[in-house]
Amino acid sequence: MGGFDVQVFSAGRGRCRRGPGRALRFLRHDAEGRGVGRYGGRLARLVLGAREAAAASVPSSAPVPVTAEKVRDAFAGLQATLRDSCTPGNCAYFLGRVYDELHRTDRAMKADPQGPGHFSEPIALIKKLDAQLGGDRSFENLKSHQDALIGTRDTINTWMQGHPEDYR
Template sequence: MLLRNAARTHGRRPARTGLRAGALAVVVAAALVSCTQASSGGGPDADAARTADSVENADRAEREAGEAEPAAAPSPGPALVRDAFATLQATLNETCTPGAGDCAYFLGRVTRELTELNESMRADTKGPGHFKKPLADMKALFTKLGDDRSEPHLEKHFSEIVGTRDSVNVWMQGHPDDYR
């Protein structure tokens, strides 16, 4: 058997493939990286430059990959309503005191959660007609808010934001098939 294998390879060992070749490539690459670092001067400035180059290269690759493949649109479905409602429910035990400077995060979050729930209800397979009441409540709120999401403006509409959140929660609790 040894003679037959030696005859096929003309006395040389066959090329290694698979796991052994992969391991060898990793060892060689690690050695090259350490040699490159040692010969490039090293130090904090060199490390920072290499890191900046790596980040820029990664960003460029990500941009190019994004251009090459269009992102697939998420498919609407009941899971979107369930997930959006769950994140809105997570705000139920939270509040803030308007004028005390602690409302920017809370009111911004509740407004974002309502916006996401609104979008998922409109995209749901049951159709917006099924979610008529909560969609009407959210539309009234968004009309009052307009495009201004500044803290003073949101604080001005504190009771409407929290009231809409609470009314949507009550409606959803009466429709457990929409979030379970």
């Protein structure tokens, strides 16, 4: 891959820079499926250059290898929810994000080279939460199970704090 444009956000405005792939620290995908990360300490979005965009739009017959997310990166996303709460204008987003971050952490733990057995307690907590939610991710259901959702997040945070070798 030759290069890409990075849209760096500063005071609500974006600008593009050309840079190598390793300069952008990947965090997550945005709503459009583009990579969002950190570039020079600022929030940035990966925007493929014209050549890469054309190549990306052509389906490939070869499978693309998928790399598993590291537990520490997923856990950082979960920890980021600790500073937030369910406020009237933010509750649906907050509860949905906690749910998403728990499942992101669950996927990372299951894919970790140490094996899912190493993370059996947090994985079991998420499985128990999923049973309580009954597969319903709607805001109304998350709101009615808010205590279980936040309790699961807090318990996993405490467990991870007791296992610093897994996220540092």
